[in-house]
Amino acid sequence: MREIKEFPAWRVSGFWGSALLLLALAWLVWAGYHLTREPTYLWHLIPALLATGLLGAGLFTVQPNEARVLVFLGRYAGTVREPGFHFANPLAARKRISLRVHNFNSDRLKVNDAHGNPIEIAAVVVFRVVDTAKALFQVENYQAFVAIQSEAAIRALASRYPYDAEGKSLRGNPEEIAEELKAEVEERLKVAGVEVLEARLTHLAYAPEVAQAMLRRQQALAVVAARRLIVEAAVGMVREALAGLEAAGLPLDEERKAAMVNNLMVALVSEAQAQPVVNVGTLYT
Template identity: 85%
Template sequence: MREVKEFSAWRVSGFLGLFLLLLALLWLGWAGYGLVSERAPAYLWHLLPALLASGLLLAGLFTLQPNEGVVLVFFGRYVGSVREEGFHFANPLAKRQRVSLRVRNFTSERLKVNDAQGNPIEIAAVVVWRVVDTAKALFQVENYEAFVAIQAEAAIRALASRYPYDAEGRSLRGNPEEVAEELKAEVEERLRVAGVEVLEARLTHLAYAPEVAQAMLRRQQALAVIAARRLIVEAAVEMVKEALAGLEAQGLALDEERRAAMVNNLMVALVAEAQAQPVVNVGTLYA
């Protein structure tokens, strides 16, 4: 397939074309008046060219608004594009197709896919895009707006399958900025053939699928409890070490049995969820 790239079409100021159109209309009026008043066949040779010139000049005039482009096709051949806003005159026999260059949003539906761990999730994203090559947008793909929608959804599905929903490393939930940059790059690569630039791509919805949401919520809660317990135990171990080191620094040396008992009591007091109840040793019943 031959790649079509945008280039500037021949054009002149529309005001010049309008001036020539006025001259052609004056010529047409003079020829018509002479043909009717004097009934001279010679005026007919002026009337036909004047009529043809007026029609061609009128057909070649057009205006462009800001962020708008026109693609010119002359008998099936692409002859260039006009991007400059204002009043223009171009090839009057060329077919003109307007293309919006404004920034547009595409918001995907909530897609149900499997993440990298095989868990079903719901994901959606918004893609901010605009046309930067009018020729590619019209001639490289069938319908560039539908192409943007399909390729954006395909990129979202591919991205979701490469990341877990939630994990200690890289994940969809834990690295939103990184995921957004990767999504933007992938969508832009897919849309380059259509002459489309992606300005931003970002996830707008991310959740577990309803059938596994409750189970995954319990799993997340369990992982949170485990992480909290691990943190508490690590902190308690450090505090016991500091306590033993402080006793030794004060000259209160403990034998192995008493050291083990103190470590046990301190760990129970620091790690237990219930408030610790101190026990005072008052000796035994028998001397």
């Protein structure tokens, strides 16, 4: 299929077209007036009518952030983007297309992430038309095309990454995921002459059937991570305490040192208010 690209259509100021229209109207009135006296003026009346109709049909306006695509005899004849009053080929069909920024909010899609867990995901895609010829002639309906391709890109992205993990994940790297989603959607929509300004996830959650189980899993992982941090900190504190006693000239034998380490670890790691009896042993053997 031959690719169609946008190019400017031939057009002049609508005021020039209006001036010609006024001349054609004057001609029409003059021919009509003389036709009542002389039938031969019919040859003036017919072209005057045709000129008036064609000149009137060629006038149109373009509002800001919109364009008119001209189609003449089944062929693309160019695009008028400049806001204002214009005159162009009166026999060409003119199709209006918006150049404003549009939002597409996807539905909540259910898809499996990279670990096979069912999740719900949704996104918003901000886009605008940058090539009117592609938007009208390369695809059947560019807005429906944006919706379908955006949802396909969201599904593909969600299946490549886990919902939550130590590495790159949908939940843990929102900015990077948004940039990757934008690039993928833009690549898919290039054929329709659409530019993607932003693409961002608006909803991300586990599917209801696994939400409770995954929540418990997350809580368990959080508890394990917290315990690990507490133990690491307690070990450091015990090491500092033993080093402090050694530096103060209060050495402990191995048995008393082990008992002290045990009691300190219990006191520091226990969630309850522990009240251990710390037996430091004798200072001299």
